[in-house]
Amino acid sequence: MTRTSIITDLIRKNGYTTYLEIGVATGENIRGVATVPGLHIVGVDPAPLCEFVTDPVDSDTFFASNTETFDLVFIDGCHLEAQVDKDIAHALSVLNDGGTIVMHDCNPAIYEHATEDWLLAEWNGTVWKSATKLRCTDASVTLRVVDTDYGCGILTRGRSRLYTGADVDTCLTWDYFDAHRRDILDLIAPEEFTRLYL
Numbered sequence: 001m002t003r004t005s006i007i008t009d010l011i012r013k014n015g016y017t018t019y020l021e022i023g024v025a026t027g028e029n030i031r032g033v034a035t036v037p038g039l040h041i042v043g044v045d046p047a048p049l050c051e052f053v054t055d056p057v058d059s060d061t062f063f064a065s066n067t068e069t070f071d072l073v074f075i076d077g078c079h080l081e082a083q084v085d086k087d088i089a090h091a092l093s094v095l096n097d098g099g100t101i102v103m104h105d106c107n108p109a110i111y112e113h114a115t116e117d118w119l120l121a122e123w124n125g126t127v128w129k130s131a132t133k134l135r136c137t138d139a140s141v142t143l144r145v146v147d148t149d150y151g152c153g154i155l156t157r158g159r160s161r162l163y164t165g166a167d168v169d170t171c172l173t174w175d176y177f178d179a180h181r182r183d184i185l186d187l188i189a190p191e192e193f194t195r196l197y198l
C-alpha cells in the first residue's frame with residue numbers, strides 16, 4: 001500500500017470528483033492519481049517540475065485566491081510544522097462534506113528524519129508534530145495514520161477520542177512521541193485502513 005493507492009482507492013470508493021495536491025514535485029504521485037477517469041485535478045507547487053502543476057505558487061498564495069472546494073486534498077508541500085498547520089487549516093476550509101485530507105510523512109522512522117533541518121537523504125520534517133497536535137487537541141476531526149509509505153494520515157471531519165496519555169508539550173518531544181507513536185498517531189495497519197475506509 002502506498003500514498004497513491006490510498007488516495008486513488010479513497011477517490012474510487014467515495015466517488016470523489018475533485019482533487020487538490022499541495023506539493024507535486026516530479027509528479028510521482030499525482031501521475032498515478034490522474035489515471036482515475038473524470039477527476040478534476042489541481043496541483044500546487046512553487047517549483048514546478050511537471051505538467052500536473054496547475055498553480056505554480058506556494059500553498060499560502062494559492063489559498064489566498066482559491067475559490068474551489070475539493071473532495072480530497074493531499075498535503076505534501078513544505079514539511080515544516082508551522083506550514084503544515086496552515087495547510088491543514090486551509091485544507092479543512094475547502095473540503096467538501098464527506099471529503100478526506102491525506103497527509104504524507106506523519107510517521108518518521110528515526111529522529112534524523114524528524115527534524116526541521118534536512119539531515120539525511122530520507123526526510124519527513126516535522127509533519128509528525130502537526131499530526132500530534134491534532135490528535136491531542138482537536139476533537140472536531142478524526143485522524144488515523146496508516147503505517148505505510150512514511151505514515152499516511154487520513155483526516156476527516158467528525159468527533160474523535162483525543163490522545164490523553166500526556167500533555168501536548170510532552171507528546172511533542174521526540175523520545176515521548178517515539179515511545180508512544182502507535183497511540184498518539186492512532187497508527188493502523190494497511191489491512192485496518194482497508195477495513196475502515198474501503
Ligand SMILES: C[S@@+](CC[C@H](N)C(=O)[O-])C[C@H]1O[C@@H](n2cnc3c(N)ncnc32)[C@H](O)[C@@H]1O
Pocket residue numbers: 003021022023024025026027028029030044045046047057058059060076077078083
Ligand atoms: C515531497 S515533494 C512532493 C512529492 C509529491 N507529492 C509526490 O508524492 O510525488 C514536496 C514538494 O513541495 C513543494 N513545496 C515546498 N514548499 C511548498 C509550499 N509552501 N507550498 C506548496 N508546495 C511546496 C516542493 O517544491 C516540492 O516539490
